[in-house]
Amino acid sequence: xxxxxxxxxxxxxxxxxxxxxxxxxxxRASATQDGLVTxxxxxxxxxxxxxxxxxxxxxxxxxxxxxxxxxxxxxGIANQRQADSWAEVVEAVHAQGTPIYMQLFHAGSVNQGNxxxxxxxxxxxxxxKSVQVSRYRGNNEPFQMPRVMTQHEIDEVIVSFAxxxxxxxxxxxxxxxxxxxxxxxxxxxxTTYTNQRTDxxxxxxxxxxxxxxxxxxxxxAAIPGKLLGVRISQTKVTDLEYSWPxxxxxxxxxxxxxxxxxxxxxxxAAHHGVNPVFGTSKSLSGLAKEYSGLPIxxxxxxxxxxxxxxxxxxxxxxxxxxxKGALADPHWPNKLLAGRVPIEFVPDMISPxxxxxxxxxWRSRTSGSDQ
Numbered sequence: 001x002x003x004x005x006x007x008x009x010x011x012x013x014x015x016x017x018x019x020x021x022x023x024x025x026x027x028r029a030s031a032t033q034d035g036l037v038t039x040x041x042x043x044x045x046x047x048x049x050x051x052x053x054x055x056x057x058x059x060x061x062x063x064x065x066x067x068x069x070x071x072x073x074x075x076g077i078a079n080q081r082q083a084d085s086w087a088e089v090v091e092a093v094h095a096q097g098t099p100i101y102m103q104l105f106h107a108g109s110v111n112q113g114n115x116x117x118x119x120x121x122x123x124x125x126x127x128x129k130s131v132q133v134s135r136y137r138g139n140n141e142p143f144q145m146p147r148v149m150t151q152h153e154i155d156e157v158i159v160s161f162a163x164x165x166x167x168x169x170x171x172x173x174x175x176x177x178x179x180x181x182x183x184x185x186x187x188x189x190x191t192t193y194t195n196q197r198t199d200x201x202x203x204x205x206x207x208x209x210x211x212x213x214x215x216x217x218x219x220x221a222a223i224p225g226k227l228l229g230v231r232i233s234q235t236k237v238t239d240l241e242y243s244w245p246x247x248x249x250x251x252x253x254x255x256x257x258x259x260x261x262x263x264x265x266x267x268x269a270a271h272h273g274v275n276p277v278f279g280t281s282k283s284l285s286g287l288a289k290e291y292s293g294l295p296i297x298x299x300x301x302x303x304x305x306x307x308x309x310x311x312x313x314x315x316x317x318x319x320x321x322x323x324k325g326a327l328a329d330p331h332w333p334n335k336l337l338a339g340r341v342p343i344e345f346v347p348d349m350i351s352p353x354x355x356x357x358x359x360x361x362w363r364s365r366t367s368g369s370d371q
Contacts, residue, residue, distance in 0.1 A: 002336060003305050005312040010054075012295055012319065013227040013264030015099050015174050017054035020312060021333050024299055024321035025057045025103040025179070025231075027071060029136050030356040034115055035062065035069070035076030037085040040356050045089045048326065049096035052333030056098060057321065058089075060105035060179050063164035064157070067121045069114040070107025070184070072137045073355075077102065078160075083167040090172040101175040101227055102168040104161055104219075108185030109146035109194070110238060112138040121153060122146035123189045123211075124196040130238040135354040143238075151199070157185070158215050162222035175227020178215060181269050183236025186212050190254075191236070192245055205250045209257060216261035229297070230258060233269040234284065240271050247278040248287070255291035265295045267321060273301035274316045286316045297321050303328075303345070305336050327359075 001007055007019045030041060048056050062068040062076045069076065076082045086102075093100045107114075109122035112132040120143070127145050132138025149157075165176045180186035188194040189211035195202050201210050212230070220228055232254065234243050244250040258266060268285035277284050285298040298317030302308040303325025311317055325332050328345035335342045349362050 002339070003309045006305060006309050006320070007333070007337060010318065012055070013175065014225065015055070015227055017099065017319070018097075019052070019054040019333060020319040021052075021054050021308070022297060022319055022321040023048050023053050023056040023326045024323040025059050025177075026323060026327055027074070027136060027354060028059050028356050028359075029071050029073045029354060031073050031075035033073060035074065035078065035082050037075055037082075037089055040360070041075070042089050042092055044330075044356055045100070046092040046096070047330040049093040049098040049100075051329075051331040052337065053098060053326075054319070054333075055174075056093060056100040057177060058100065058102045060103050060184075061164075062105050062107070064106075064160040065116045066160075067108075067111070067114070067117055067119075068106040068157075068160070068185075069116060070105070070111045072113030072115070074113070077104070077164045077167050080167065083171050086168075086173075087171045094172065099174040101177055101229070102173045103177045103179050103231070104164050104168070105179045106157060106161070106185040108188045109143060110183055110236075111146075112136065112143065120144055120146040121149045122185070122194065123201065124148055124194060126194045126196065128183065128194075128238040129236075133237065135350050135352065137353065148197075154201070154211070158218045161215055162218045165219045165223050165228075169223050169226050175229070175264070176219065176223065177229040177231055177267060178219060179231050180212050180215075181231040181233035181267075183238050186215060187233070187236065191242060205244075205246055205253045206257065209254055213257060213261055216258065216263055220262050227265075228263050229265040229267055230263055231267040231269055232258070232288070233271075235271040243277075248280060251278070251284070251287045252291045255288045259292040259294050263294065265297055265319075266292055267297040268299060268317070270298075270300035273307075274298055274311045283311075283316050285311075286314075289315060289317065295319065299323065303332075
C-alpha cells in the first residue's frame with residue numbers, strides 16, 4: 001500500500017476512521033443569505049464522502065443570530081431551521097460510510113458580512129490587521145472597529161456554542177470542533193495585541209486562555225461522550241506572522257490546559273506547515289502532541305502525500321487535515337490509493353470568489369472535472 005501510515009485505520013475519540021486523511025474546514029460562502037445549506041453544498045460534501053477520506057470537517061459554521069457570522073452567505077447552526085438544512089448533508093455523507101464533524105465558529109472582530117447585525121464584538125476595541133478578504137466578498141477595505149464584549153456577552157457566547165453543539169449532534173453529526181484559531185473570537189482572547197482587557201481574561205497566558213477553557217468545558221458538558229476537538233493556531237487570516245510571546249512555555253501551558261477539558265483532539269493549524277518552531281526540533285503540532293498527550297490533527301502544507309506521510313512518521317500528528325489538496329480534488333485519497341495523480345490546486349478555483357458556484361464552473365471548463 002502506498003503511504004502506509006496515511007492509509008492505516010485509526011480511532012479518534014469514539015469514531016473509527018478508515019484512514020488518517022481528514023478534509024480540512026474550507027470556507028465556501030455558498031449557503032443562502034440567511035445561512036441555510038443548499039443542494040449544491042450537499043453535492044459538495046457528498047463528493048468528499050465518495051472520495052475515500054477518513055473523516056470530513058465542515059466549513060466554519062456560525063453559532064448565533066447575533067455577532068458570530070463573519071462572512072456573507074456563510075452557513076449557520078444558530079437555529080433549528082439551519083440545523084435541519086444540514087441533516088441531508090449528514091445523511092448523504094453517512095450513506096457512504098464516512099464520518100463528519102461540524103466546526104463551530106464565532107468571528108469576533110473579523111467580520112466582513114453578517115446577516116443579523118451590523119456591528120462586531122471582540123475582547124477589546126482593536127481593529128483586525130490587514131483588510132477584508134475579496135474572495136469572500138470583502139471589499140479590500142479595513143475591518144470595522146469592534147465593540148468591547150461585556151461579561152454578560154461572554155457568557156452568552158459560551159452558552160451559544162454549547163447550544164449549537166447540541167443541535168449539531170441532534171441531527172447526526174459525529175462530533176464538533178471549536179474554531180479556536182486563525183484570529184477568530186477565541187484566538188482574539190489568546191492573542192496579546194487583540195486582548196487589552198483589564199479583567200480575568202487578560203494577563204499571563206493562562207488568563208488569556210481562560211475563554212478557550214470555559215468554552216470547551218461548557219461544550220463538553222453539553223455533548224458528553226461525543227467527539228469534541230478544538231482548532232489552535234498562532235497565525236491568523238489577518239496576520240500570518242504572529243507568534244506566541246512565551247514560545248515553548250506558552251505552548252506547554254496552552255496544550256496541557258486544553259487537555260484537562262476532556263476534549264478528544266487538538267487540530268493544529270500552521271500557515272508555515274510542520275516546520276520546527278521556537279528553536280526546538282518539533283513543529284507546533286509536535287509540541288501539542290508532547291504537552292497534551294491527546295490525538296493531534298496536523299494541518300498546513302500537507303497536500304503532498306509524502307509530506308503527510310512524513311508528518312505522521314515523525315510524530316508531528318496522528319492525523320493530517322488537507323486543505324488545498326481537498327479543495328482541488330475531492331477524490332484525493334482514492335486517487336492516491338489507485339496510483340493516480342490528484343488534481344493540483346490552482347488559484348482559479350477560488351477566483352474571483354471562493355464559492356462553490358465558481359469552483360464547479362471551473363471544473364466544467366477544465367480537466368478538473370475528471371474524478
